[in-house]
Amino acid sequence: MSIREVARKAGVGIGTVSRVLNGRASVSAEVQRRVLEVVKELRYTPNEHARRMWKGRANTICFLLANRQILLSLHGHIFRGVEEFCGVNGYSVLFTTFRYSPHTPPEELELPPILKAKGVVDGVILGGVNYPNLLERMEAYRIPYSVFGNNLVDDGAPRTKSVMFEDGDGAEQAVEHLIRLGHRDIWFVGHTAWPWNRRRYDSYSRIMRRHRLEPRAIVEGLAQAGHELGLQAARRILEASEPATAVFAASDYIACGVIEAATRMGRRVPEDLSVVGFDALDEFAYYRPRITSVGTDKEKIGEYCALLVIRQAEGEETGDQSTVRIPMHLVEGESCAPPAQTRVKTD
Structure with missing residues (x-):
């Protein structure tokens, strides 16, 4: 069965049949009715490839x-x-x-x-x-x-x-979450040679300064791979003389490395160190502690x-x-808690 047979029996041209089948409004209601009745009677099914060629698209x-x-x-x-x-x-x-x-x-x-x-x-x-x-x-x-x-x-x-x-908005939500928990010594970890990490770092710095807090970060000189970067950065942070109660990591992979390094060094997450990641990736759905992160649809x-x-x-x-x-929105997990000194005062 071809479109020519439909056109012949309906008494119209091939182009008219095509316009009816494609739902175009340039055909009268009477002609549409007649064409559709013939299509039903002949059980005609349009050739999808031919339709696409007619439209000039491959769909x-x-x-x-x-x-x-x-x-x-x-x-x-x-x-x-x-x-x-x-x-x-x-x-x-x-x-x-x-x-x-x-x-x-x-x-x-x-x-x-x-x-x-x-x-x-x-x-x-x-x-x-x-x-x-x-x-x-x-x-x-x-x-x-x-x-x-x-x-x-x-x-x-x-x-x-x-x-x-919105990288910047996601980073803001992550940092504000840590600040609401009582953290003041919050570090950023992420390689800012990549523009997405740079946007997250810029937002982190802005929020820290808005709260009159000192931004501290490790943004270069380490492995570029996420997990390894987190391992190396956490060791540097935790071995340094500067205080650190929380880390905002530019990705969940980096956050995973930070948690692993902290655990190896005898620091408990979140009791001794809170960690927030970025992206809320499926890869870490069953990681423990479950990583607090920011995600999107x-x-x-x-x-x-x-x-x-x-x-x-x-x-x-x-x-x-x-x-x-x-x-973006905050996805709360198990990797964040108020800093230890705050919990002691509360207790």
């Missing part, structure tokens, strides 16, 4: 994970949000990876074959760690895209077509990334739409 979006070796739970949740949103809106999702250097000129970036092939995907969501040269390449290639803005390594503010959670990030791409693919003018920002 497929590519999720590109850049410069990451594995899919961590953060990006797993984002991908799930993309997939669910696309499914509801009639789009499929393809997944691929891409490794590239930030120093490669945009015009020399060799894009994955799936992006270079015409008509295979309608747009791309840039996940993982990305750099401005790929965004410039996307703009020049004129392919609809959106980017997970938190992991964009750029000295400037996040660009348009990006979705990100990660699927919502994926939903908005997909929405931005679909709007572009369907011809909507996004213009200079500002970055979509997702709020």
Whole structure:
């Protein structure tokens, strides 16, 4: 059964049948009724591939994970949000990876074959760690895209077509939580060469100064890997002469390292040292003590990334739409308590 047979029996053209099946309003109610009756009578099922060709779209979006070796739970949740949103809106999702250097000129970036092939995907969501040269390449290639803005390594503010959670707000909630518990000697641990850690550190410093407290931090000169960084930083903090009753770690991985080092040195968490992480990752759901952290609706990030791409693919003018920002919230665990001296006075 073909669309030609439907058109012939309904007494209309092929284009009219297509407009009816695609829900366009440029067809009279009487013609719509007649076409739909014939479709039902002939049990005609539209060829999805043909429909996509007619629309000039593949109804497929590519999720590109850049410069990451594995899919961590953060990006797993984002991908799930993309997939669910696309499914509801009639789009499929393809997944691929891409490794590239930030120093490669945009015009020399060799894009994955799936992006270079015409008509295979309608747009791309840039996940993982990305750099401005790929965004410039996307703009020049004129392919609809959106980017997970938190992991964009750029000295400037996040660009348009990006979705990100509020690093600064999350860091503020973490530090304010420790201050409410009575902590005054709060350290920050995180490698600020990465812009997301730098945003968290800047917020930490601002909140500490607002409360007339001295910011103390270890932000460089250590291993860049999260867990190892936490191990090394905690040893330096706890062996130093300066006081420390709490640590705000720039990630849950760093927080895990801090807790492990403190335990090895005979410090109990949270009795002797409180620790707050960042991201509220699934990887640490069963870690003990359960890490107090700040998290966000990660699927919502994926939903908005997909929405931005679909709007572009369907011809909507996004213009200079500002970055979509997702709020964060405190996730209380078992790694925080009032400082020891406060508990003694209370008792």
